[in-house]
Amino acid sequence: MQDRGSKVCGMAQPVDQRLPLHARALDDLARRIRSSEWPYDQPLPAEAELARQYDVSLGTIRRVLADLAGSGLIERRQGRGTFVRRPSFERSLVRFFRAGDVVPESRILERAEVTADPEIEAVLGTSDAVQLLRLRLTAGEPLMLEHIHVPLPAFRAVLETPLEQFGDLLYPTYEQLTGHVVATASEELTVIRPDASHAALLGCADDEPLARIVRVARDITGRPLEHRVSFGIGSRFHYRMEIS
Amino acid sequence: MQDRGSKVCGMAQPVDQRLPLHARALDDLARRIRSSEWPYDQPLPAEAELARQYDVSLGTIRRVLADLAGSGLIERRQGRGTFVRRPSFERSLVRFFRAGDVVPESRILERAEVTADPEIEAVLGTSDAVQLLRLRLTAGEPLMLEHIHVPLPAFRAVLETPLEQFGDLLYPTYEQLTGHVVATASEELTVIRPDASHAALLGCADDEPLARIVRVARDITGRPLEHRVSFGIGSRFHYRMEIS
DNA sequence: TAGTGGTCTAGACCACAAA
DNA sequence: TTGTGGTCTAGACCACTAC
Numbered sequence: 070m071q072d073r074g075s076k077v078c079g080m081a082q083p084v085d086q087r088l089p090l091h092a093r094a095l096d097d098l099a100r101r102i103r104s105s106e107w108p109y110d111q112p113l114p115a116e117a118e119l120a121r122q123y124d125v126s127l128g129t130i131r132r133v134l135a136d137l138a139g140s141g142l143i144e145r146r147q148g149r150g151t152f153v154r155r156p157s158f159e160r161s162l163v164r165f166f167r168a169g170d171v172v173p174e175s176r177i178l179e180r181a182e183v184t185a186d187p188e189i190e191a192v193l194g195t196s197d198a199v200q201l202l203r204l205r206l207t208a209g210e211p212l213m214l215e216h217i218h219v220p221l222p223a224f225r226a227v228l229e230t231p232l233e234q235f236g237d238l239l240y241p242t243y244e245q246l247t248g249h250v251v252a253t254a255s256e257e258l259t260v261i262r263p264d265a266s267h268a269a270l271l272g273c274a275d276d277e278p279l280a281r282i283v284r285v286a287r288d289i290t291g292r293p294l295e296h297r298v299s300f301g302i303g304s305r306f307h308y309r310m311e312i313s
Numbered sequence: 314m315q316d317r318g319s320k321v322c323g324m325a326q327p328v329d330q331r332l333p334l335h336a337r338a339l340d341d342l343a344r345r346i347r348s349s350e351w352p353y354d355q356p357l358p359a360e361a362e363l364a365r366q367y368d369v370s371l372g373t374i375r376r377v378l379a380d381l382a383g384s385g386l387i388e389r390r391q392g393r394g395t396f397v398r399r400p401s402f403e404r405s406l407v408r409f410f411r412a413g414d415v416v417p418e419s420r421i422l423e424r425a426e427v428t429a430d431p432e433i434e435a436v437l438g439t440s441d442a443v444q445l446l447r448l449r450l451t452a453g454e455p456l457m458l459e460h461i462h463v464p465l466p467a468f469r470a471v472l473e474t475p476l477e478q479f480g481d482l483l484y485p486t487y488e489q490l491t492g493h494v495v496a497t498a499s500e501e502l503t504v505i506r507p508d509a510s511h512a513a514l515l516g517c518a519d520d521e522p523l524a525r526i527v528r529v530a531r532d533i534t535g536r537p538l539e540h541r542v543s544f545g546i547g548s549r550f551h552y553r554m555e556i557s
Numbered sequence: 558t559a560g561t562g563g564t565c566t567a568g569a570c571c572a573c574a575a576a
Numbered sequence: 577t578t579g580t581g582g583t584c585t586a587g588a589c590c591a592c593t594a595c
Contacts, residue, residue, distance in 0.1 A: 372583095
């Protein structure tokens with residue numbers, strides 16, 4: 070019987086010794102991943118090395134890695150290694166506006182340094198922000214209107230870079246300009262009546278219902294990177310899910 | 314080396330022999346579960362017995378069972394056994410109407426034997442159906458209006474049983490009256506303008522947007538049990554999800 | 558007490574990818 | 577060729593549940 074209780078084995082935080090080995094290793098590995106110990110393009114240590122670090126067998130560390138892969142935190146590729154996973158926005162609510170499986174065109178209508186509303190300040194942790202007003206279109210037709218706030222000073226490049234250098238997708242643009250990578254997001258959908266200004270910009274009828282989606286995007290450490298409110302034309306929204 | 318290729322080992326269907334053992338066992342076990350081989354209240358064979366049936370080691374069959382538990386098809390309880398899992402409707406879209414964490418009251422306004430629309434007939438596999446018109450309320454206030462169709466003759470009891478015996482939840486009622494158990498469902502949400510009749514029954518303004526949710530519920534074999542269209546008051550709908 | 562699933566180990570061999 | 581993850585096995589011991 071090995072004595073793990075009194076042994077230094079790589080854990081940076083005290084853990085409940087009553088927990089199974091795999092649970093302790095899982096908690097610690099997840100913490101290390103979330104503390105950005107490994108960049109997205111560098112592999113984690115190999116199974117054998119991790120087994121040594123946590124003083125467990127290969128089978129146990131393999132279970133831990135399988136669990137982390139199942140929860141979406143890492144990706145494993147045979148022959149190459151284990152990598153921290155970038156998020157996929159396939160299930161994002163905004164993907165359910167009928168856009169014919171293409172990335173909608175993106176047009177930034179306004180950009181300014183602003184003092185953010187208290188609600189947005191509470192999320193971003195600062196009232197100093199860049200505001201973007203952005204219209205998304207498919208085949209030249211307006212689909213969605215977005216009010217976006219990103220925090221300063223971290224995102225100063227978003228304020229100062231010429232808009233021509235922005236792509237149709239903002240998150241790769243953020244990464245390129247600021248180095249910050251969106252890892253998670255939460256989204257909330259509500260259904261609202263349109264107001265006149267939205268209807269005008271979206272070019273839709275005054276009584277066309279809108280889907281309002283509030284998204285908060287964060288990096289892997291949980292730090293907020295973006296507050297976004299999207300107003301989409303209701304009749305083009307079509308959300309589908311399975312229950313089981 | 315054992316010779317599995319020429320051995321009868323419980324597989325009822327031919328499987329690709331190039332697949333790993335765990336994949337073949339998983340496919341076959343999932344098929345057996347979906348063919349209702351085990352009732353919800355009876356355990357599957359123990360790990361050791363399944364390992365014998367599929368001629369694999371305990372470790373391999375444990376991996377298969379862990380995968381099936383992860384995908385939600387089975388539940389494992391230490392000391393008791395492995396059971397086919399009933400579905401949870403926690404993530405259902407209709408749960409996202411503000412109802413204060415209680416089951417909304419249910420009022421069946423109409424019940425009749427009908428010839429279903431072609432669209433509903435295509436789903437249910439028959440045009441002979443029972444139609445229910447059902448209002449759901451919280452604190453006496455209308456929340457949602459539902460057009461429900463269930464197939465005949467399987468659901469004749471739903472047509473003939475006194476409505477007083479119906480509970481606020483339909484699926485347990487179906488199970489009690491007909492023995493059919495809902496195992497999966499698909500849901501689709503769209504945003505629509507209200508029409509006068511909906512607004513009247515829901516007691517809301519004429520320009521209040523509605524969330525329209527179409528649900529098809531099926532048993533574990535995939536047989537359709539119910540077609541349901543729910544119209545909910547848009548301003549009370551609030552859907553939240555996480556992306557990672 | 559018997560039987561279930563849960564934890565953990567040690568080790569063999571295979572498939573894939575990069576240098 | 578080397579190192580990675582993927583598959584599979586055999587077996588020990590523990591924890592929980594029912595009888």
